[in-house]
Amino acid sequence: MIRCIVQKLLSARNVLIMTHLRPDGDALGSSFGLRQFLRDNGISAEVIIPMSMPNRYRSLCHGELAAVSREEFAAYDLAVTVDCANSERLGCGSELSLEYLKSGNFINIDHHKGNSLDVSCALLDPEAASACTIVAEILLQSGREISPQCATFLLSGMMTDTGCFCFANTNGRALRTAAAMTDCGADVEKIANNIFFNKELNQLKFESELTGEHLKTACNGKFAYMYIPETLLEKYHFDLKEDEGLIDIVRSVSGTVIAMLCHRRQDGFRVSLRSKNKSFPVGSIARQFGGGGHEMAAGCTIEAADFSTVEKIMLQCMENLFNA
Ligand SMILES: [Mn+2]
Numbered sequence: 316m317i318r319c320i321v322q323k324l325l326s327a328r329n330v331l332i333m334t335h336l337r338p339d340g341d342a343l344g345s346s347f348g349l350r351q352f353l354r355d356n357g358i359s360a361e362v363i364i365p366m367s368m369p370n371r372y373r374s375l376c377h378g379e380l381a382a383v384s385r386e387e388f389a390a391y392d393l394a395v396t397v398d399c400a401n402s403e404r405l406g407c408g409s410e411l412s413l414e415y416l417k418s419g420n421f422i423n424i425d426h427h428k429g430n431s432l433d434v435s436c437a438l439l440d441p442e443a444a445s446a447c448t449i450v451a452e453i454l455l456q457s458g459r460e461i462s463p464q465c466a467t468f469l470l471s472g473m474m475t476d477t478g479c480f481c482f483a484n485t486n487g488r489a490l491r492t493a494a495a496m497t498d499c500g501a502d503v504e505k506i507a508n509n510i511f512f513n514k515e516l517n518q519l520k521f522e523s524e525l526t527g528e529h530l531k532t533a534c535n536g537k538f539a540y541m542y543i544p545e546t547l548l549e550k551y552h553f554d555l556k557e558d559e560g561l562i563d564i565v566r567s568v569s570g571t572v573i574a575m576l577c578h579r580r581q582d583g584f585r586v587s588l589r590s591k592n593k594s595f596p597v598g599s600i601a602r603q604f605g606g607g608g609h610e611m612a613a614g615c616t617i618e619a620a621d622f623s624t625v626e627k628i629m630l631q632c633m634e635n636l637f638n639a
Contacts, residue, residue: 323393323422324353325459328359329359329392329393330353330360330392330393331388332362334364334399335400335404336405338364338366339398339475340475340559341445341476342398342446342472343471344468344469345447345449348465348469349397351464352461355462356459365405367556369556369557371557374509375468375471375509375510394420396421396423396432397425397450398425421435423437423439425437425438425446426442426443426444428441428609442488444477444486444488445472445489446472447469447472448473451492451495454469460499462500463500465499466500466501469501473493474511480493483611484611517553520551521553524550524551525541525543529543530565534634536570537570538575538630538633538637539575540577541564541565543558543576543577545578562574573589575589577622582616583616584618584619584622584625586606586614586617588614590612593610595636596610597612600636601613602615
């Protein structure tokens with residue numbers, strides 16, 4: 316399959332790259348890394364970001380495109396989705412993309428369990444720590460040079476999806492592909508300073524009040540959770556697209572096995588879950604509420620009138636999980 320993908324990529328003239336809504340480091344790293352590789356090889360390529368770029372990625376990733384018209388879609392002879400598990404998560408004018416998916420030349424590269432994008436040319440590998448790992452493996456097999464810029468994008472996604480190689484998905488393969496990207500000239504310092512040590516002071520103050528006032532624990536400290544009230548979002552003008560990493564504050568509490576972050580959305584309450592112990596996976600809990608993700612990192616949306624209802628539901632889930 317890798318050979319087939321390499322061949323499709325290198326024989327394309329104009330490639331459209333798409334990823335999931337609310338793009339994270341892996342979504343952006345794999346999209347922009349692939350774009351860079353194609354451009355380095357004289358192939359024109361564009362990334363569609365379905366919404367504005369989170370601040371922490373602004374200095375690394377340029378060239379966002381809000382939407383693509385029907386005419387523009389027709390100009391691409393190959394489309395690639397990276398890190399995107401299903402059509403609902405595919406941002407960029409889903410209907411047009413789906414139309415393209417049915418008719419066009421499409422490649423689907425992902426590491427989510429249960430990827431449901433029906434594409435004949437797919438490289439789906441839930442064992443891979445990040446989509447960037449899979450993209451790196453494809454590019455390494457192409458025999459073409461991987462530029463330092465391309466390697467920097469791919470390493471940034473590998474680092475964000477593994478929590479800088481701290482999470483349980485970190486394995487030898489994740490580290491080997493990361494090492495290969497470093498050998499290709501990936502700029503680790505640039506990634507660190509742009510993504511990990513680059514927080515607005517206002518965000519730090521927001522996080523401080525959020526943690527001070529809204530972090531709770533239950534189940535003898537094994538479950539830690541935080542609800543982000545809308546009043547606090549308003550007070551600090553905090554945009555939820557900057558929330559990547561907020562849940563790691565909850566995860567970092569000593570003794571915590573499951574961490575949860577929750578905020579209100581139009582369609583209900585968005586719940587993000589992380590597990591620190593493979594014996595207590597959260598993927599099935601998220602799927603139970605129509606959500607998805609990975610076994611150790613998952614999310615769902617729960618319809619409820621208020622957070623205290625969500626809190627009761629999740630506390631019950633945790634009791635069941637820990638007492639199973
Ligand atoms: Mn990912």
